[in-house]
Amino acid sequence: MSRGWRSFAIGVLIAVLVIALIPWVWMLLTSFKSRLDALADVPVWLFKPTFEHYPTVFLDKNYLPLLWNSILVASVTTALSLLFGVPAAYVFARHDFRGKEDLFFFFLTTRMAPPISVVVPMFLLFTTFGITDTPMAVILAHSTFNLSLVVWMMRGFFADIPREIDEAALMDGHSRFGMFARVLIPLAAPGLAATAVLCFILSWNEFLYAFVLVAFEGRTLTVGIPGLVTPHGTLWGQVAAVAIVATLPIIVFSIFVQKHLVRGLTFGAVKG
Amino acid sequence: MISRGISSALLDRGVAPLLLVPAVLLLVVILLGPFLYMVWTSLTDLSFALPDRDGNFLGFDNYRRLMREDAIFWHSFGLTMKFVAIVVTLEFLLGFTIALLIFRFVQRRRLVLTLLLVPMMLAPVAVGLIWKLLLQGDFGMVTYYLRLIGILDIRDALLSNADAVLPAIMLIDAWQWTPFVTLVMLAGLLSLPREPFEAAVMDGARPWQIFRDVTLPLLRPIIALVLLLRAIDAFKEFDKIFILTGGGPGTATELLSIYVYRLNFKNWDLGYGAAAAFMIYLVVLILCAVFYKAVYWREGRPRQVTS
Amino acid sequence: MGVRFNQVRKVFPDGTVALDDFSLEFETGEFVVLLGPSGSGKTTACRILAGLEEATDGAVEVDGRDVTRLPPRERGMSMVFQNYALYAHKSVFDNIAYPLKVRGTPRDQRERKVAEIATMLRIDELLRRRPRELSGGQAQRVAVARALVWDPAICLMDEPLSNLDALLRLHTRTELKRLHADLGRTFVFVTHDQEEAMTLGTRIAVMSEGRLVQFDTPRNVYRRPATRFVAEFIGRPAMNTVDGSIRSGRFRAGIIEVFADGLADGPATLGVRPEHLLVHETSGEGRIPLEVDVVELVEPDTLLFLRGEGVSFVSRMVREGGEITPKSIVHVEIPQKYRHWFDASTGARIRSGD
Numbered sequence: 007m008s009r010g011w012r013s014f015a016i017g018v019l020i021a022v023l024v025i026a027l028i029p030w031v032w033m034l035l036t037s038f039k040s041r042l043d044a045l046a047d048v049p050v051w052l053f054k055p056t057f058e059h060y061p062t063v064f065l066d067k068n069y070l071p072l073l074w075n076s077i078l079v080a081s082v083t084t085a086l087s088l089l090f091g092v093p094a095a096y097v098f099a100r101h102d103f104r105g106k107e108d109l110f111f112f113f114l115t116t117r118m119a120p121p122i123s124v125v126v127p128m129f130l131l132f133t134t135f136g137i138t139d140t141p142m143a144v145i146l147a148h149s150t151f152n153l154s155l156v157v158w159m160m161r162g163f164f165a166d167i168p169r170e171i172d173e174a175a176l177m178d179g180h181s182r183f184g185m186f187a188r189v190l191i192p193l194a195a196p197g198l199a200a201t202a203v204l205c206f207i208l209s210w211n212e213f214l215y216a217f218v219l220v221a222f223e224g225r226t227l228t229v230g231i232p233g234l235v236t237p238h239g240t241l242w243g244q245v246a247a248v249a250i251v252a253t254l255p256i257i258v259f260s261i262f263v264q265k266h267l268v269r270g271l272t273f274g275a276v277k278g
Numbered sequence: 279m280i281s282r283g284i285s286s287a288l289l290d291r292g293v294a295p296l297l298l299v300p301a302v303l304l305l306v307v308i309l310l311g312p313f314l315y316m317v318w319t320s321l322t323d324l325s326f327a328l329p330d331r332d333g334n335f336l337g338f339d340n341y342r343r344l345m346r347e348d349a350i351f352w353h354s355f356g357l358t359m360k361f362v363a364i365v366v367t368l369e370f371l372l373g374f375t376i377a378l379l380i381f382r383f384v385q386r387r388r389l390v391l392t393l394l395l396v397p398m399m400l401a402p403v404a405v406g407l408i409w410k411l412l413l414q415g416d417f418g419m420v421t422y423y424l425r426l427i428g429i430l431d432i433r434d435a436l437l438s439n440a441d442a443v444l445p446a447i448m449l450i451d452a453w454q455w456t457p458f459v460t461l462v463m464l465a466g467l468l469s470l471p472r473e474p475f476e477a478a479v480m481d482g483a484r485p486w487q488i489f490r491d492v493t494l495p496l497l498r499p500i501i502a503l504v505l506l507l508r509a510i511d512a513f514k515e516f517d518k519i520f521i522l523t524g525g526g527p528g529t530a531t532e533l534l535s536i537y538v539y540r541l542n543f544k545n546w547d548l549g550y551g552a553a554a555a556f557m558i559y560l561v562v563l564i565l566c567a568v569f570y571k572a573v574y575w576r577e578g579r580p581r582q583v584t585s
Numbered sequence: 586m587g588v589r590f591n592q593v594r595k596v597f598p599d600g601t602v603a604l605d606d607f608s609l610e611f612e613t614g615e616f617v618v619l620l621g622p623s624g625s626g627k628t629t630a631c632r633i634l635a636g637l638e639e640a641t642d643g644a645v646e647v648d649g650r651d652v653t654r655l656p657p658r659e660r661g662m663s664m665v666f667q668n669y670a671l672y673a674h675k676s677v678f679d680n681i682a683y684p685l686k687v688r689g690t691p692r693d694q695r696e697r698k699v700a701e702i703a704t705m706l707r708i709d710e711l712l713r714r715r716p717r718e719l720s721g722g723q724a725q726r727v728a729v730a731r732a733l734v735w736d737p738a739i740c741l742m743d744e745p746l747s748n749l750d751a752l753l754r755l756h757t758r759t760e761l762k763r764l765h766a767d768l769g770r771t772f773v774f775v776t777h778d779q780e781e782a783m784t785l786g787t788r789i790a791v792m793s794e795g796r797l798v799q800f801d802t803p804r805n806v807y808r809r810p811a812t813r814f815v816a817e818f819i820g821r822p823a824m825n826t827v828d829g830s831i832r833s834g835r836f837r838a839g840i841i842e843v844f845a846d847g848l849a850d851g852p853a854t855l856g857v858r859p860e861h862l863l864v865h866e867t868s869g870e871g872r873i874p875l876e877v878d879v880v881e882l883v884e885p886d887t888l889l890f891l892r893g894e895g896v897s898f899v900s901r902m903v904r905e906g907g908e909i910t911p912k913s914i915v916h917v918e919i920p921q922k923y924r925h926w927f928d929a930s931t932g933a934r935i936r937s938g939d
Contacts, residue, residue: 012383015379015382015383016383018379019376019379019380019383019384019390022376022394023390023393023394025453026393026394026396026397026453026457027393027396029397029408029409029412029453030396030397030400030408032408032411032412032419033404033407033408033411036411044417045416045417046417047416047417047422048422049419049422049423090300090301090304091301093297093298093300093301094297094298094300094301094302096294096297097294097295097297097298098298100294101294101295102598103295109298109302111566111567111570112302112305113301113305114566114569114570115563115566116305116309118510118562118565118566119309119313119559119562120513120514120535120555120558120559120562121514121516122514122516122535122538122539122555122558123313123316123538123555123556123558123559123562124309124312124313124316124555124559126312126316126319126542126548126551126552126555127311127312127313127315127316127319127552128308128309128312130312130315131308131311131312131315146304146308147308149304149308150304150305150308150309153301153304153305154305157301168668168670170666170667170668170669170670171670171672173632173635173637173657173664173666173670174664174666174670174671174672174731176635176636176637176656176657176658177635177637177657177662177663177664177684177732177741178663178683178684178687178731179657179658179684179687179688179735180658180687181656181658182656184687188687189672192674193672193673193674195674207399210401211399211400211401211402211403211404212401213401213402213403213516213517213520214516214517218543228401228403228404231403231404231407231521232403232520232521235407235410235521242411245407245411246411249404249407249408252401252404253399253400253401253404256399256400256401257396257399257400259399260395260399261392261395264388264391264392264395267395267461268461268462268465271458271461271462271507272462272503272504272507273507275503276462276465276466276469276500276503277465277469
């Protein structure tokens with residue numbers, strides 16, 4: 007392959023990266039721009055940064071509870087999904103029973119279920135439970151897709167551990183529970199961590215369930231974003247500050263799980 | 279100690295499948311229940327906007343109306359299909375090309391991939407917001423440069439132009455999800471065995487012949503997978519459009535999920551809305567089944583019995 | 586009183602019958618080898634003894650106690666797996682110490698015992714490594730150390746040598762035999778390799794199709810095979826067998842005719858080991874003329890592949906066979922005391938033959 011082709015290809019890839027990154031970077035810049043710079047007719051790339059938007063929107067405008075709700079919802083959903091999903095994944099990986107693959111398909115459909123189709127009856131159901139407008143409602147809703155993600159991902163990670171390891175643990179004197187908790191879980195720990203982070207990301211990023219199921223008290227950051235966009239004079243500096251706080255942790259997290267990301271997002275079908 | 283004793287007993291007695299019960303129960307209550315309720319509602323005239331429509335049974339009237347009389351539904355359906363077809367094709371072609379370039383020309387891929395991942399990890403709502411800012415008519419950064427190079431008229435803005443808005447949203451979706459295709463296809467390329475390529479070289483095949491006759495066939499399962507996953511996701515697209523245009527201008531970007539949202543939360547026509555919602559569920563379910571068949575060869579292998 | 590399998594039956598969910606009416610009894614301190622071709626149920630028997638599989642029917646007793654429904658941890662047995670099943674996330678030391686730790690042995694004792702067994706198996710230098718930094722032979726020793734460190738009553742080994750290369754396998758075999766002699770524990774060893782079985786076992790349980798065919802010392806399994814299956818499975822090259830029939834004290838099969846004193850008339854199978862055939866260059870009473878097909882020099886032995894009308898024999902000679910060339914005719918004698926007789930339909934040994 008000639009040098010020219012190589013340079014061309016590298017050039018294309020650099021352009022791709024620039025296109026991929028500039029929009030978010032622009033948002034980042036906007037979060038430090040004064041109102042004047044943000045609304046300038048000609049895009050402003052160099053400016054004197056202001057740090058007022060973050061405190062304004064999170065302290066004065068009370069967006070801090072939204073951040074807290076996002077953390078709460080994502081963490082508890084992740085914990086709940088792992089608690090219920092990991093044992094189920096283990097059963098799928100190690101045991102045979104009638105209708106196993108049909109049940110596995112059921113888990114897939116719950117992962118794929120379009121939120122718009124079930125969010126209305128879910129809203130009515132949660133109203134009966136009396137939990138609408140609480141983080142609990144969003145936690146349960148997010149568990150539907152995260153639980154299935156855990157089952158699908160962890161089945162693969164458990165299946166990667168040779169069966170003889172189970173048996174060696176039993177011969178070494180463990181009960182079945184001890185084998186699962188003391189040997190399999192530590193061995194699957196990298197996969198478990200990746201699964202947990204992915205659960206957290208998916209819950210953190212989710213919008214529609216959270217938007218419909220909570221109005222005030224349980225709002226998450228994603229739900230709070232549209233509220234800042236008004237037809238009359240959106241304060242883009244503040245919007246940007248919220249958007250950055252809502253996305254920066256996720257970008258950091260995704261670097262940690264990059265290795266397992268492909269596997270998680272393709273339901274275990276492709277090992278990254 | 280007690281719970282540990284019980285779980286050990288469960289595992290020992292060969293009734294381990296009982297460990298599935300909590301997970302299944304949760305999904306049945308939180309998801310299957312609402313789903314069944316939706317199916318039931320779709321057979322009634324339930325509405326929160328009109329006093330006398332409190333859930334009288336209609337049979338399949340809602341579906342009949344949806345299929346035969348609802349021009350907007352078909353408009354939305356058509357838009358959604360167009361959206362899915364174009365977006366998936368575009369993302370696949372771009373994503374696969376980028377994957378091939380990275381595969382061929384980049385040795386240290388980790389940094390490139392990390393940077394490339396950023397768009398797909400962002401919350402779709404945030405993506406909508408970012409592009410809303412970039413495409414603002416009076417001060418949007420992208421708007422400015424598009425006008426500068428003459429693609430966009432001085433008075434025009436992409437998001438309020440009924441002809442340009444859908445392609446713009448498609449491009450935004452491609453911006454967010456092309457990295458996903460790249461990531462998966464690159465994983466696929468890296469997992470390919472060497473031998474077929476060496477054999478093809480020994481057989482005297484030229485590079486493009488190798489690509490057509492060896493690379494593509496070997497990647498076929500992964501191509502199918504990535505197309506299906508993207509199609510399912512694109513079919514459900516809601517967040518970005520909701521933020522960017524809310525379905526407008528007019529109904530120019532009113533995809534199915536936005537239309538269903540409008541039926542339920544603007545018109546409060548729950549019975550009819552449920553019928554439309556069911557149609558989305560049905561399509562997703564079919565795509566799901568196809569996807570499952572496509573990956574089944576990997577999962578659920580029968581257990582081997584050794585002597 | 587040792588271990589007792591009492592009419593154990595195992596059917597897998599897919600309908601495969603792995604063990605069928607399997608009964609076997611042996612004493613504490615023995616080195617028992619479960620030998621059989623794949624699918625014979627030897628691994629299943631071992632795993633049922635371990636408690637890793639549950640018997641569908643029948644019972645397993647250890648020292649007079651019924652352990653059929655006991656979980657593995659309550660059976661006091663250990664196991665060496667074919668692929669060693671070391672914990673990848675633990676060091677060699679932690680791998681070996683693990684069964685002690687699980688069983689609540691205090692730390693100082695753990696360290697002492699691991700050091701002891703490591704010295705015995707000459708892996709003291711490796712204790713800080715991770716499993717992936719071990720060679721196959723080293724990993725195998727670590728697996729053995731893990732299985733023996735806590736003094737289990739019985740140590741089970743499921744084809745533990747099959748992932749080693751030939752030379753290492755021979756070496757490890759000798760070492761296992763010495764370990765058994767030194768420790769005096771009960772070893773149960775599963776293999777499909779008859780040579781391994783012959784060299785290691787104090788007794789060999791030959792299995793076929795889920796049943797026990799013969800349980801005896803290596804010497805008796807070789808000298809007095811209970812069935813034609815055992816006769817052909819033990820010994821390399823395999824025993825020559827010829828189907829024919831006996832009439833009034835004479836066995837005939839093609840050109841073969843030998844005395845079969847005291848055997849009933851009717852169809853029968855004659856067996857003779859390659860190493861017991863006497864090959865002469867001249868004809869004589871009771872000698873069978875056969876054409877030499879192939880000569881293989883397997884120093885110091887010579888293998889002759891012989892053909893005659895309707896029969897083919899393999900002969901293994903210790904003496905120089907260099908003078909015998911293909912296409913030549915040799916005269917083969919089947920000495921009376923090396924003749925094995927089997928029932929033509931059941932394959933069972935006919936006792937009066939020896």
